[in-house]
Amino acid sequence: MRVTAAEETQSGTLFLLCLASWAIPGAGHLWLGRRSKGLIFLVALPLMFAIGVAIRGRLFPFELADPLVGLAALANLGIGATYFIAGALGYGGGDVRAVTYEYGNAFLIVAGLLNMLVVIDAYDVAMGRK
Amino acid sequence: MANFAFFVSLVFAVIAKDETHEQLRLGGMMFGGFLASALVLGWLMYPFPL
Numbered sequence: 423m424r425v426t427a428a429e430e431t432q433s434g435t436l437f438l439l440c441l442a443s444w445a446i447p448g449a450g451h452l453w454l455g456r457r458s459k460g461l462i463f464l465v466a467l468p469l470m471f472a473i474g475v476a477i478r479g480r481l482f483p484f485e486l487a488d489p490l491v492g493l494a495a496l497a498n499l500g501i502g503a504t505y506f507i508a509g510a511l512g513y514g515g516g517d518v519r520a521v522t523y524e525y526g527n528a529f530l531i532v533a534g535l536l537n538m539l540v541v542i543d544a545y546d547v548a549m550g551r552k
Numbered sequence: 553m554a555n556f557a558f559f560v561s562l563v564f565a566v567i568a569k570d571e572t573h574e575q576l577r578l579g580g581m582m583f584g585g586f587l588a589s590a591l592v593l594g595w596l597m598y599p600f601p602l
Contacts (some may be wrong), residue, residue, distance in 0.1 A: 470559045472590050515573075532582060536563045543567045 436548055443544040445502040447537045450544025463540050470533040471501050475508055478528020480516025494527070500534030557586035 443450025448463030459506045475481075498514075500502040511540055514530070518521060546552045571592030 459566050462562065466559055466562055468557070473555065525556070531561060536560070538566060540563070 431513040436545065439548055440545055443541045444500070444537065445542060447502065447504075450541065451547070454544065454547050456547065464535075465536050467501065467533050467540070468504050470509070470529055470536075471504050474526045474529030474533060475513045477522035477526040477529070478492055478517040479514070479523065479530045480513030480518075481505065481527075481530060482507060494531055497531040497534045500536075500538040501530075502537060506536070553590055554587065557583050557590075561586065 426486035439450050439453055442453060446464070447467035448465075449458075450461060453460075481498050482491050484495045485491045516526070520526075536537040543552070561579045561582040564582060565575045569575045573597055
């Protein structure tokens with residue numbers, strides 16, 4: 423079965439939409455004209471991530487030898503560009519002695535996982551399923 | 553814990569529902585559910601030593 427140019431364009435746009443939605447939380451919904459949803463995601467998810475960093479949570483490294491650390495790193499990565507910006511600025515080192523360390527990790531991991539759900543939701547909206 | 557419950561409820565409600573009043577209803581129920589279940593679980597674990 424041959425793929426038409428229109429279908430190729432659509433799949434390219436969908437890829438860009440998902441990429442934008444992942445990189446900047448809520449960008450996909452803003453792109454699709456769902457302004458209020460996009461703005462809520464744009465504020466809530468980076469704020470959640472910032473709280474996680476502020477209370478000394480850790481951005482986990484990709485260590486394949488330790489599967490749980492690797493999975494946590496994957497979840498952290500879900501927040502998109504914010505992950506790289508925080509890493510480049512030296513945030514997210516974590517302080518295991520801090521009382522809030524585990525709470526911070528929970529905030530960082532869940533912020534990434536929620537952004538992945540937001541990407542899937544943007545994809546569903548673009549496909550006309552919602 | 554309340555902050556965490558608030559953010560998670562907010563995002564889930566906004567993903568799941570399109571109408572504002574439905575989002576508020578679901579978000580409120582989830583937020584209350586998170587807090588109530590945390591309190592109940594906390595008291596259930598109270599007798600156990602660390």
